[in-house]
Amino acid sequence: MGALSSFTCGARDAKGGMGIALPGPYQGGITIGYIDERNTLRALPFFEGSDSSESERYVQGAEGTSGRLGVIQDYTREYLWATDRIQTPELDFEIATPFFPLPDPEQASPEELAFACCPAVHLTLRFKNAGQTPWRGVFALQIDNRWSSLGQQTHGSLIGATSQNRIGFATRHPMARSFIDFDPISAINRKHSTPEFLLGPTAGLEIDVPPGEEVELPIVLGFFEGGDATYNRQTIYYYRRHFGSLSQVLQYGIENRERYLEQASRRDLELSQASLNEEQKFLIAHATRSYYGSTQWLWDGMKSVWVVNEGEYLMMNTFDLTVDMLFFEMRFNPWTVRNVLEQFVQSYSFYDEVFDPQKPDTLHPGGISFTHDMGVMNHWSPATRSSYEVGGLDRACFSHMTCEQLTNWVLCAGIYLSQTDDQEFLRRYRGVLIECFRSLQNRDHYDPEKRNGIMSLESSRTEGGGEITTYDSLDHSLGQSRENIYLGGKMWASYLTLQSLFERCELSSLAREAEAAAQLASATLASGYDESLGYIPAVLDGKNTSAIIPAIEALAYPYLMGLEDAVQENGPYGYYIRTLKKHFSNILNTDFCLYEDGGWKLSSSADNSWMSKINLCQFVARKVLGFDFGEDQLKADRAHARWEREGSRLSACSDQFRSGVAHGSLYYPRIVTNILWLGE
């Protein structure tokens, strides 16, 4: 957690391994198996070249060595929330990635913080030799760099290897031996007599498995970035406050292994006991791993800095992801939400002006908003600038997302404040909330008389262009901001949020104003319903006819803030809610927003559907709008799980799918919106 590190392993016939700050799986070799009585290496198929039809074959190692290799093709797999368990009759392999609430670093004890930040993954290999002759269990990683002996570094107290003081593996099993060589086949069949041949890129552990015995080999994988974590603003990984070196990480990981495994077991149990189908559980477990692999818990010399990187793109704290990952973070560690909101105010807020796209040269007052992100690939952007947004584009990818990011600050703050009792945050940011309110209104219209509650004016940052939403790679149905019913819904939810917060602040006049704005927005959105179409078209420009699922997305916020009245069919926004129900039930079919496989298609006019948003809208449809999909539920979940398993086979959990195949937003953190399912 917070180490921007990953051990990617488990796809058949694929590369994988340990990496720090990577946009995808490390492209190395992983060997997990055993050497049987015939000196054949029998290995799980989690390496490139394992997809062979031959059950056993000779393979060449480096420098003329060769040996027999047999790939274990049959295994069972339990992909639990924090434990990935692969089992065969001869070999069990478990990867534990324990997670639990990160304690608030301003309040927790050093020991709690050390336990929470230690960048380690826990493996267990269990070799079950039912035969008559000895085996050797083997674990090995092949990388692009070289290894050093951990035994040498720790005077024998740990067994294993490290590379560049950045990655390493260790055990303390007294019977384990470490090796280094060109490749596993060369190591196993080595012609020389030096177990740790330092010229080789492969390092591993081996252990004797006597006939008739079971041997369990615990291994800790450790990660360590000892230098600066980020550029343009100096930070280190938080774990460096507790661990001086990679070997200390490994040592701590080993000493506390049982505590970590207990945490993993708790999570495993929690998810397995949930009233969800197996596909849903898979999606949650998969999303969780991809999320944590993207997180950075940093230290800037004075305080913790929380960053979630945007998967393969590695943009830092992309705000339109923050608002989706919010629900997950609120469940585990609300302080990270507060932390990111404060970073946005402090360094990535700005003031703009707005214009009517019909008269782009006439600027009107705009107001505060926030950047799309804070930088990319550990390079902080200059204050008030994102890495992503550029000027001069009219509703195209990389344009500004000014209005949407404004709603995101309000909605994140609203959720945070509704689920915590952080009076100080409310006191400190009351002014920002008021500014957000004025800024939202100004993006509707400069003339209060002409406001309709949703966005009509564009930010001056677009330099005469047009803003986009988070759905940047979709067509205008979801990509264009102004007059968009998706963003309109978020404006409605923002006004509701502000109303509620202004009431808490006893700013009753503002609260009434916000309520009126919410009413206006809901009326505009509901009145957009087109009887002939049977739904509200995505863009209220009188031309667009796309049907979009995310029209309902923003209902999540008032619901989760406890503003349940607002989402009742007979509540103050009943007409809007009833209209959305009608909208939704009319489009969730293969004519509009379903794929043939039962998977959800966010927009009827774009073959590009985002898992994070599908999962969020599934929650809204079921929990907020009360839909029961019956057998179609499982069909959809099966499709979505298959998209991830097969369509994103080499990229962990991905977000953007075209007809079930991941084509962008790979190795992505955002899909943890599905944490909401646990609240159903």
Place this chain on the structure above:
Amino acid sequence: MGALSSFTCGARDAKGGMGIALPGPYQGGITIGYIDERNTLRALPFFEGSDSSESERYVQGAEGTSGRLGVIQDYTREYLWATDRIQTPELDFEIATPFFPLPDPEQASPEELAFACCPAVHLTLRFKNAGQTPWRGVFALQIDNRWSSLGQQTHGSLIGATSQNRIGFATRHPMARSFIDFDPISAINRKHSTPEFLLGPTAGLEIDVPPGEEVELPIVLGFFEGGDATYNRQTIYYYRRHFGSLSQVLQYGIENRERYLEQASRRDLELSQASLNEEQKFLIAHATRSYYGSTQWLWDGMKSVWVVNEGEYLMMNTFDLTVDMLFFEMRFNPWTVRNVLEQFVQSYSFYDEVFDPQKPDTLHPGGISFTHDMGVMNHWSPATRSSYEVGGLDRACFSHMTCEQLTNWVLCAGIYLSQTDDQEFLRRYRGVLIECFRSLQNRDHYDPEKRNGIMSLESSRTEGGGEITTYDSLDHSLGQSRENIYLGGKMWASYLTLQSLFERCELSSLAREAEAAAQLASATLASGYDESLGYIPAVLDGKNTSAIIPAIEALAYPYLMGLEDAVQENGPYGYYIRTLKKHFSNILNTDFCLYEDGGWKLSSSADNSWMSKINLCQFVARKVLGFDFGEDQLKADRAHARWEREGSRLSACSDQFRSGVAHGSLYYPRIVTNILWLGE
């Protein structure tokens, strides 16, 4: 110098760029050119995809941009010692890699040291617009990471970009503008209005070139590794003692640009005035760049640590390369030779025993020797161990090189002491020299009566196997150590060296003993001459019949130590010298040791010829043995230069060639043996 950094550029249709600690060229994109009146980017062909038959074509950039690209295929190139100059009528491009003696860090002033260690390369782009319409000159680098604006970091005092605080480029030309985008075509034809689009992996500079004008754009490339430089033993790059950041490096490089260019000019002049043909000058210039790109000047908290990395293999201070690069380092900075010799004594010396290969279980006293290297890819090996050598191999690659490394310490020390007046070094290491002498003798035979002056016994480190020489990938003609006439020659030279040093130490009895050993070696080697073959077979085992050029290699040492008597035909070793002349003149033909193209083939029985050793032996043949090759000289030089230019097209200067094609030891530092040609 000493930054283990490279800017690799200049091969047609190839990737290149800036890198630190890489085993080969950085795999990025380099754009050098200008945008002409038709908005066509006209670029030098130093990028992948430049090898197109079309003179001009449309190319696609990222995100739907496109533009016209014309590749400049015709240019002249002057590849001087420190300046690489590419010229076309419209555009000149110069890369200056200035080098000069590195001052002894224990004696030089801080300013001298800062100037010597500053990790920068100096570019000059000259745009010559003879047309009627404005051009824009362009320089850009495309990398795997992302960039930050240098203007932002330096409040506008520098223009350029940096990535990861590790690499960057800068200018102070007031008219230059920096840009960041996905690729050069997208930047030039950008649809948006943000010059520094931080999401893109390409950064560059552009500058207006008015019609009828010449515009010169000076650019400094800077490198910086701010963390630990090495593992298992903490060091930083020496430049970190003077420069706190990459932007300081760039600033210093710009401030001192003229001084650096003056140094480059001096070297250029020095080589161009040498009495060598153009092919020889090319080989020296090429070797020099590859050497410096492999060097590391480190600081361990108390003293400087000099490391030369082994090209693509990145082994650290490989001793059998040190002894070849010795001549270059002695010319420029003898303290680096002393530094490496001291490191070997301090951490990478050991004591072994020896055995007769007929009776491998009976061990006899051995003595001191030194490891093959000190580690690999910045991972220091444990003391007394190399990364390369492993036990249990019988005269095969990765076996021990114990006897040869022993001669290497003696020969390096001999050359160092003969060309400096370092009394303190001699005083301090007198004992080591005596130990080396005994160790050499013990490797000949444990029974003094049975000694013949050359190696017959194997190190116990081989565990019953057999030692190899530096020529590890050749057949036994050069690869096997014992009874080898190449290594025998180095033992002879080592004994001569020891005799001379013992005399300086007034250890006359030892000096006489060493002289006798040298006599014994020379007699054995000379008597190996086989009249029927017409040469001394490579291995004096009565079976081998290979003819090898490096039989003469070791003559370089006494000659360069001023022991000229020893290499006279009528001197004390006259019979040996005359025999070697006969040997050499009988094998330098296409029946034995010449390729058809006139290039030298080190061994008649192996198609694997090493440029570093060819160049060294060319020096010995001409300067020490007095051969005049007439027209064959140029033929050979042309062949060797072609091997590098075409056979090693993508790997800078390489060492191992099979029939003119580089197949190992790529991007290699060792070829600077050809510095000796300047002394002819």
